[in-house]
Amino acid sequence: MVIEAIKEKGADFFVMQSGNANFFYATKFRSSSMMFYIAGIDGTELLILPEMELRRSLRESRVKEIASYEMLGYEEKIKELKNPKMAIAEILVQILKEGRARKVVIPNDFPSFFAFILQKNFEVEVIDNPFTKLRAVKNSWEIAEIRENCQKIIQVFPKIIKIVQDNKKLSCEEVKNILENELWVRGLISEDTICSTGKLSADPHEVGSGKIEDHLLIDVFPRNRKGYYADFTRTVIINQNPELKEMLSAVIDAQKVAFRMLKEGVNGKDVHNAVKDELKSHGFETRKDEGFIHSTGHGIGLEVHEEPKIGDIDVELRSGMVVTVEPGLYYKNVGGVRVEDVVLIKKDGCEILTPFERFLA
Amino acid sequence: MVIEAIKEKGADFFVMQSGNANFFYATKFRSSSMMFYIAGIDGTELLILPEMELRRSLRESRVKEIASYEMLGYEEKIKELKNPKMAIAEILVQILKEGRARKVVIPNDFPSFFAFILQKNFEVEVIDNPFTKLRAVKNSWEIAEIRENCQKIIQVFPKIIKIVQDNKKLSCEEVKNILENELWVRGLISEDTICSTGKLSADPHEVGSGKIEDHLLIDVFPRNRKGYYADFTRTVIINQNPELKEMLSAVIDAQKVAFRMLKEGVNGKDVHNAVKDELKSHGFETRKDEGFIHSTGHGIGLEVHEEPKIGDIDVELRSGMVVTVEPGLYYKNVGGVRVEDVVLIKKDGCEILTPFERFLA
Numbered sequence: 243m244v245i246e247a248i249k250e251k252g253a254d255f256f257v258m259q260s261g262n263a264n265f266f267y268a269t270k271f272r273s274s275s276m277m278f279y280i281a282g283i284d285g286t287e288l289l290i291l292p293e294m295e296l297r298r299s300l301r302e303s304r305v306k307e308i309a310s311y312e313m314l315g316y317e318e319k320i321k322e323l324k325n326p327k328m329a330i331a332e333i334l335v336q337i338l339k340e341g342r343a344r345k346v347v348i349p350n351d352f353p354s355f356f357a358f359i360l361q362k363n364f365e366v367e368v369i370d371n372p373f374t375k376l377r378a379v380k381n382s383w384e385i386a387e388i389r390e391n392c393q394k395i396i397q398v399f400p401k402i403i404k405i406v407q408d409n410k411k412l413s414c415e416e417v418k419n420i421l422e423n424e425l426w427v428r429g430l431i432s433e434d435t436i437c438s439t440g441k442l443s444a445d446p447h448e449v450g451s452g453k454i455e456d457h458l459l460i461d462v463f464p465r466n467r468k469g470y471y472a473d474f475t476r477t478v479i480i481n482q483n484p485e486l487k488e489m490l491s492a493v494i495d496a497q498k499v500a501f502r503m504l505k506e507g508v509n510g511k512d513v514h515n516a517v518k519d520e521l522k523s524h525g526f527e528t529r530k531d532e533g534f535i536h537s538t539g540h541g542i543g544l545e546v547h548e549e550p551k552i553g554d555i556d557v558e559l560r561s562g563m564v565v566t567v568e569p570g571l572y573y574k575n576v577g578g579v580r581v582e583d584v585v586l587i588k589k590d591g592c593e594i595l596t597p598f599e600r601f602l603a
Numbered sequence: 604m605v606i607e608a609i610k611e612k613g614a615d616f617f618v619m620q621s622g623n624a625n626f627f628y629a630t631k632f633r634s635s636s637m638m639f640y641i642a643g644i645d646g647t648e649l650l651i652l653p654e655m656e657l658r659r660s661l662r663e664s665r666v667k668e669i670a671s672y673e674m675l676g677y678e679e680k681i682k683e684l685k686n687p688k689m690a691i692a693e694i695l696v697q698i699l700k701e702g703r704a705r706k707v708v709i710p711n712d713f714p715s716f717f718a719f720i721l722q723k724n725f726e727v728e729v730i731d732n733p734f735t736k737l738r739a740v741k742n743s744w745e746i747a748e749i750r751e752n753c754q755k756i757i758q759v760f761p762k763i764i765k766i767v768q769d770n771k772k773l774s775c776e777e778v779k780n781i782l783e784n785e786l787w788v789r790g791l792i793s794e795d796t797i798c799s800t801g802k803l804s805a806d807p808h809e810v811g812s813g814k815i816e817d818h819l820l821i822d823v824f825p826r827n828r829k830g831y832y833a834d835f836t837r838t839v840i841i842n843q844n845p846e847l848k849e850m851l852s853a854v855i856d857a858q859k860v861a862f863r864m865l866k867e868g869v870n871g872k873d874v875h876n877a878v879k880d881e882l883k884s885h886g887f888e889t890r891k892d893e894g895f896i897h898s899t900g901h902g903i904g905l906e907v908h909e910e911p912k913i914g915d916i917d918v919e920l921r922s923g924m925v926v927t928v929e930p931g932l933y934y935k936n937v938g939g940v941r942v943e944d945v946v947l948i949k950k951d952g953c954e955i956l957t958p959f960e961r962f963l964a
Binding site for chain 2: 272273274275293294295296297298312320324325326327348349350351352353354355357358366368426431433434444445446447448467530531535536546547554555556574
């Protein structure tokens with residue numbers, strides 16, 4: 243895939259910096275140090291990093307060829323340049339020149355500092371990171387990680403819903419703490435969990451605070467220790483509120499429409515449009531900042547939001563993709579509701595990895 | 604500071620993308636969405652983001668002027684370009700052109716995708732992010748956050764050390780779990796905590812596994828819910844091992860040398876050199892990948908490693924900086940030892956924010 247990406251642009255090398263999911267995916271090595279991964283059109287791969295990480299990377303990384311900055315003349319360069327980043331940039335240029343590079347491709351998020359120095363020495367073009375596309379289709383090991391995360395959420399949620407329904411004086415923060423604790427003891431780290439209520443819940447990413455009003459929107463996206471996410475939302479209606487109930491019914495129906503469509507070969511955009519149509523058929527219009535104001539879903543994996551996006555852009559779904567399906571409705575004078583499940587795309591349909599009651603009223 | 608950085612380069616605007624500590628520091632707004640912060644030489648500031656985040660950002664962000672992509676023509680642009688990133692890039696260019704930009708400065712880590720498009724329209728230069736420098740000196744509120752984190756570590760450590768000393772059959776993983784749990788219940792999130800032992804601990808970032816051998820190196824860097832870190836290391840010698848004991852004594856002495864020097868106005872490089880000299884005077888040489896193979900310390904705040912670096916590069920320490928002091932010694936045939944404390948730089952000295960016994964043998 244990387245070689246194809248290099249070829250497609252008539253380039254010789256692909257270079258990527260550390261500090262993102264693609265780098266970990268490509269190298270299977272984590273460090274807070276600044277590192278680079280270089281792939282050549284001939285299939286060579288090189289990881290460069292500080293000497294201090296060399297032995298560990300030789301044990302842990304998937305990449306076979308690893309060199310330290312120090313092995314590549316860092317000490318002399320830093321003396322001359324007095325700037326670690328400049329010294330590392332010179333090492334990058336030197337390696338690429340030794341490889342007779344003429345054109346180098348870099349991913350969209352490649353840091354401009356290094357890109358501008360590469361530009362002075364080579365033709366440089368930005369591309370969509372080929373690993374982003376590779377990551378969109380999960381292997382069986384990755385599916386198992388996400389499946390396990392989803393199962394843990396499903397274990398925890400009956401208790402959470404009961405607590406919310408039984409204790410009408412709980413605050414949003416209290417529910418968030420209980421939920422995050424239950425997931426923590428199962429090995430999952432949750433941050434920025436949304437427990438929002440009232441009119442402010444009309445902002446999809448409002449985290450929520452204070453006393454729970456007529457309903458509670460709970461959106462949690464925990465990560466396990468290997469770095470894999472899950473993502474799950476339920477809306478609990480606590481006090482009779484016909485508007486919220488109708489909105490919740492509509493998003494549940496819209497989600498069903500998506501579930502029926504999702505399978506290998508389908509265009510995500512068609513699914514998104516069908517979800518929009520279903521919400522409209524329930525009488526819920528979308529205008530500017532109200533209604534169904536986000537996309538239908540997104541891939542999950544080493545990032546909580548990754549490819550494929552199920553929204554306004556064409557994307558062919560493939561077996562092994564793991565995506566969220568999360569229609570929502572948001573009106574400033576009412577509030578917001580959303581249901582969200584994780585599904586695995588298969589040849590003939592989809593498997594819901596987070597099977598749990600949706601109409602909670 | 605931002606205006607000065609723009610002026611210094613003869614530019615008109617500074618542009619930064621979201622997804623890093625500087626962006627949160629500058630805007631006081633967090634979102635997983637792609638957002639941009641634009642500062643003009645005339646002091647104007649603009650935050651641009653998806654419509655879906657508009658109301659929340661108007662409530663939460665420090666930046667007064669906020670516009671959504673949708674307000675800036677996103678819908679038409681996406682129809683024409685079929686690529687969200689391209690549409691956003693066009694919006695960026697449009698805003699800068701309306702501001703009559705000729706030269707734009709961007710931070711080192713600005714994504715190349717957007718930088719290359721800016722280059723087609725303006726003169727573009729990369730600079731060290733001015734917010735990185737601002738963040739190095741903490742205000743009283745930030746110091747309070749870090750101080751509280753440090754106090755929580757100090758609360759937890761007596762228990763951890765006792766457990767390690769009393770239960771010689773514990774594994775590294777068990778200690779890590781107990782420690783991370785104790786910090787979690789106090790509101791701190793720890794990941795990738797190091798509990799390493801034996802010869803592999805000669806790699807400073809080896810996380811550790813299996814039965815504890817002669818010693819345990821515990822390095823934990825928890826973060827609170829506002830995003831602030833602490834960073835702390837102790838080495839516990841469990842079985843008599845004269846080599847490890849001598850190494851531990853040496854790093855403790857080296858740390859004392861640093862504590863005595865640290866104050867406003869001092870050059871971090873001089874501190875680092877004094878630490879190196881002290882370790883040498885104990886007979887511990889550094890060569891290639893053994894000895895004292897990393898720097899003396901680093902700033903902590905919204906990132907676990909931030910400015911200032913106390914190492915081989917000149918840096919003037921200033922009152923209000925919060926840094927780690929963490930000499931270590933690593934030998935392949937013995938293992939590694941390190942002690943690490945967090946200190947606050949003051950006018951006439953430094954305050955150790957993590958006062959806790961060092962010689963644990």
